[in-house]
Amino acid sequence: MTNIVIRSDEINAAATALSMAAAAHTVVLEGQVLGPGQHTFEFLGERTTVQLASFEELRPDDPTVAVVFAEGESASAGIEQILATVTPDLFVLIGGGVTAVVEALNTVDRHGIDPAAVLHVGSFIVNGTHLGVKAEKRNVLAGFLGDNPSDELVKLAQDTFPHITIGEGAVVALSSVNAFMHLPPMLLNAMNVERGDELLFYVEGFGDSVCSLLEALDKDRIALGLALGLQLTPVPELLDMSRGPQGLPGTTLREKINSFPAYQNIKLPSSFQHRYCAHELRSTFAPLSQIAEVVGVQVPTIQAVVRLGEILLQTDLSAPARSDARTFVAHLRSQRERSHKALQQPEGIATLK
The missing domain is CATH 1.10.1040.10 (N-(1-d-carboxylethyl)-l-norvaline Dehydrogenase; domain 2)
Known part of the structure; x- marks a missing residue:
């Protein structure tokens, strides 16, 4: 499976973390809503208990995906905070429109990261909070910020987020x-x-x-x-x-x-x-x-x-x-x-x- 590191104080990010943990990924949520340990929540109407991990529990042999929420939060700050702790194989930017894309491009350029390793997902993939996930979305538009992402990155994105449909990055930025x-x-x-x-x-x-x-x-x-x-x-x-x-x-x-x-x-x-x-x-x-x-x-x-x-x-x-x-x-x-x-x-x- 995948190591997933999510950086956000958004309650929908907590819902996303719990959903990804329910899909058997190793999930770290870096924020103020939930910490490592067991958490019980309503997942699509069923009472579910999952484990959120600490950074020490990330699996070294598994690929790492970093998720930054840009709906009301700074994409640049989120990426910087992720890089202070881990070096992911793939960055996933959730929402944020044009401004988030520009922030992400400028930030990865400063760090020498290929924009093709950044995937912009146009909106939240679940509806919910840390207390419960009410709905999962499908066919959410997503696109890489750089040219010609590797087949491995495309597969990693699709395997980790089966909710997405990958298209042109510029279309995603204009489709908030x-x-x-x-x-x-x-x-x-x-x-x-x-x-x-x-x-x-x-x-x-x-x-x-x-x-x-x-x-x-x-x-x-x-x-x-x-x-x-x-x-x-x-x-x-x-x-x-x-x-x-x-x-x-x-x-x-x-x-x-x-x-x-x-x-x-x-x-x-x-x-x-x-x-x-x-x-x-x-x-x-x-x-x-x-x-x-x-x-x-x-x-x-x-x-x-x-x-x-x-x-x-x-x-x-x-x-x-x-x-x-x-x-x-x-x-x-x-x-x-x-x-x-x-x-x-x-x-x-x-x-x-």
Whole structure:
């Protein structure tokens, strides 16, 4: 099996650690939620007990996968903390959008690590907390940050995370489903956020207007993808894909979101600084807006929510995102150029260094 080292204080990371331990991997969770030892939790409706390991219990003959959660946490800090303890065969970055990808690229470059040893998984692979896992996702988009990952790394990723579908890294960075699910309800329920109302986020807070805003944002995202030469799958389809062969229950987008069992008890946050708002704006929407400026495509709805976010958070979101946007576009163009040169290279002729 695999040694898995997870770095995060996110409760969903604890749920992921417990799930991976239940799959017989040796799992270390480096964070504040759970420590080494036995833990009992509800796993898909069944009471389950698993063992989380210490670093000393990692198996030297097994490959090591490091998992860094970037949903509201720093991808760069997570990678640095992992490297202070172990040198993994594969890094797995969970969520975080464009900003997390740029942070990861910059960090591994400082350490001389090949970006092809970093896999970006677009969203959480389970729904749950340290108390229970309510659902496991399927077909979660994932992509390596560098060119031509080895067959061994691809197999290690697929064996460790059977929940994923590996595609192009740039597509994954622009397909943060969580961002499109989180931000519209935060903006359109602003008064409820300010009052701290006990609103059920995906049931009472996710109405037709929220769905309309989500779909308008998604239309901009798809247009941006086309400008970059990327074919992006609409968010509603990504949601259905990740919930298995049957997809989400219901017919309309609102019905599907309102009725999904794992969403039923999630409450509306009481602060715009919550990751559902501040993080999604900084990691996804502000960078998307700036990427659109770099490539010259109109994304009016994305630009509108970024401006609203700046008002609510009382901060400039655009200036910090410009550097990330330029780095992301430069990385994508560099990959394309290398791929084009590789296709032009005659077989059997070495490239001059």
